[in-house]
Amino acid sequence: MTTSAITILRATVSQVTCRTPDGESVIDWDTLHAAAKQDDAQLRAVYAAALKDATHLLRRTEQARVDASVTACSGHRADKIETRGYTGSVAVAPYTEENRSAAGNICDLETCRCGAKRSVNRNGRHEELGVWLAPTTEVE
Numbered sequence: 001m002t003t004s005a006i007t008i009l010r011a012t013v014s015q016v017t018c019r020t021p022d023g024e025s026v027i028d029w030d031t032l033h034a035a036a037k038q039d040d041a042q043l044r045a046v047y048a049a050a051l052k053d054a055t056h057l058l059r060r061t062e063q064a065r066v067d068a069s070v071t072a073c074s075g076h077r078a079d080k081i082e083t084r085g086y087t088g089s090v091a092v093a094p095y096t097e098e099n100r101s102a103a104g105n106i107c108d109l110e111t112c113r114c115g116a117k118r119s120v121n122r123n124g125r126h127e128e129l130g131v132w133l134a135p136t137t138e139v140e
């Protein structure tokens, strides 16, 4: 076994910093994706593992950034509202209560400046609140 594993040191949305037997290098995601699909089976396995590690690190890093931002927010407020159709109760016991009068019309997905989101069912003057949550990072 002559192939050495690649250690991922940092991963950002644009590039990945890794340590290889030749030293530290910074590569972009396209290069890493291409390397993980190359013809050489041995190198392909090494880079596929590196791609997986880098993707996980990016997710963890991004989730930590989002969580820190949401935690630091002094009070969530709807900065952006996306209106959707009602799909069901959004109340989260024991934090918020179900309100059947708010059912059956629309559901607003509210986003705070910090990134936190919550759903609110609205029907006329009635509303049923969800709870503010940090969104889950999805990178693929």
Ligand SMILES: [Zn+2]
Binding pocket: 070, 073, 074, 075, 076, 077, 112, 113, 114, 115, 116
């Ligand atoms: Zn907030």
